[in-house]
Amino acid sequence: MAAADGQASPMGLGQKAWHEIVLQTLKRNDIRLVPYVPDRVLTRLIKDLHADPFFTTFPTAREEEAVGIVSGAWMGGMRGAVLMQTSGFATLANVLASLALPYQIPLIMFVSERGTLGEFNYGQSLVCRTMRPVLDSLAMEHHTATRIDEFEFIVDRSIKQAIATQAPVALILSPLLTGGKVFD
Amino acid sequence: MNSANTPSRNTKVMNRFDLTSRLVTKLKNEEAVVGGIGNTNFDLWAAGHRPQNFYMLGSMGLAFPIALGVALAQPDRRVFALEGDGSLLMQLGCLSTIATLKPKNLTMVVMDNGVYQITGAQPTPAAASTDLMAVAIGCGLTDSTWAADEEDFERLIDRSLTVSEPMLIGVRIDDKPGTGTTRRDPVQIRERFMLGLGVREAP
Numbered sequence: 001m002a003a004a005d006g007q008a009s010p011m012g013l014g015q016k017a018w019h020e021i022v023l024q025t026l027k028r029n030d031i032r033l034v035p036y037v038p039d040r041v042l043t044r045l046i047k048d049l050h051a052d053p054f055f056t057t058f059p060t061a062r063e064e065e066a067v068g069i070v071s072g073a074w075m076g077g078m079r080g081a082v083l084m085q086t087s088g089f090a091t092l093a094n095v096l097a098s099l100a101l102p103y104q105i106p107l108i109m110f111v112s113e114r115g116t117l118g119e120f121n122y123g124q125s126l127v128c129r130t131m132r133p134v135l136d137s138l139a140m141e142h143h144t145a146t147r148i149d150e151f152e153f154i155v156d157r158s159i160k161q162a163i164a165t166q167a168p169v170a171l172i173l174s175p176l177l178t179g180g181k182v183f184d
Numbered sequence: 185m186n187s188a189n190t191p192s193r194n195t196k197v198m199n200r201f202d203l204t205s206r207l208v209t210k211l212k213n214e215e216a217v218v219g220g221i222g223n224t225n226f227d228l229w230a231a232g233h234r235p236q237n238f239y240m241l242g243s244m245g246l247a248f249p250i251a252l253g254v255a256l257a258q259p260d261r262r263v264f265a266l267e268g269d270g271s272l273l274m275q276l277g278c279l280s281t282i283a284t285l286k287p288k289n290l291t292m293v294v295m296d297n298g299v300y301q302i303t304g305a306q307p308t309p310a311a312a313s314t315d316l317m318a319v320a321i322g323c324g325l326t327d328s329t330w331a332a333d334e335e336d337f338e339r340l341i342d343r344s345l346t347v348s349e350p351m352l353i354g355v356r357i358d359d360k361p362g363t364g365t366t367r368r369d370p371v372q373i374r375e376r377f378m379l380g381l382g383v384r385e386a387p
Binding site: 059073102 | 216218238240241242243244245246248249250251252253254255256257258261275276277278280281284285370371373374377378381382383
């Protein structure tokens with residue numbers, strides 16, 4: 001039986017899983033507020049965030065709603081990050097261009113990447129192709145995480161850069177990192 | 185009985201600027217106020233700038249989510265959100281999120297004129313058929329009420345300053361445009377707001 005979606009095993013003993021790295025790095029950077037629109041790949045991370053009283057985490061109806069919430073919280077002195085999947089990111093062009101970027105809000109996004117490396121839904125693969133062009137057209141910082149050995153560095157440095165420069169960042173979680181969602 | 189196209193409401197048609205001014209006059213404890221896109225924040229600006237005001241220049245529909253974020257970050261500060269009916273229609277799901285989280289310090293006001301005033305006063309899809317307070321109650325925001333008139337609005341605002349659950353106040357308003365125009369400088373708006381909330385220190 002294959003490993004559950006998104007829960008790819010670490011490379012060796014003692015190596016942390018990607019979702020453990022996300023949770024610990026959020027905590028180390030005092031990011032307490034984590035609204036999300038769920039994805040299968042994010043299941044374990046969401047479960048662990050709910051189980052940890054350090055975090056205030058809850059589902060929202062839409063991704064832009066979550067962006068609004070963490071933007072308000074940041075202005076009120078509380079750091080946040082938003083979890084979503086690729087198709088959710090595709091709903092965000094307006095709020096990125098009219099809230100996060102012009103108001104210089106350090107919006108931190110984790111995007112579980114659907115639509116590539118074994119996608120089984122054509123619509124998902126098409127919407128995935130809009131993601132990086134939207135990020136590039138807005139000149140937004142983004143990284144695609146593919147390797148567990150680089151992951152903590154990418155997450156930690158990207159969070160610190162977003163806050164220091166008051167600029168949004170998108171961290172795209174590749175199936176190469178997470179195992180992705182498997183067709184069965 | 186009213187005609188089939190007109191919901192039977194006994195609420196007075198009021199004015200956005202007048203109501204916003206009445207609200208602002210009551211704020212004595214550095215309460216935060218988030219003004220939604222367009223006329224809603226224009227009238228908040230025109231009512232007299234306060235350091236604790238935030239003005240949206242885009243992101244239609246996000247006044248309540250932004251205010252929720254402020255309320256979660258600063259649970260000891262009362263937070264008000266002013267939103268238009270057309271804007272709220274874009275983000276009805278946030279009513280469920282707020283009902284579930286039950287912030288003790290969030291008061292929401294819907295300015296309902298039934299039209300997209302700023303784009304030419306076209307009717308919203310809800311204007312002829314939807315009771316937004318009934319929608320909110322259905323979402324779990326049980327303390328959701330239409331204000332009957334200005335005096336009732338002030339009574340509801342007074343009550344909201346003391347309650348410990350989220351409250352939504354609906355006001356029917358006329359189709360007048362905003363009274364002023366917010367200075368469109370997003371970074372300055374955000375920085376002043378953070379100073380007003382005590383998150384930033386004055387240079």
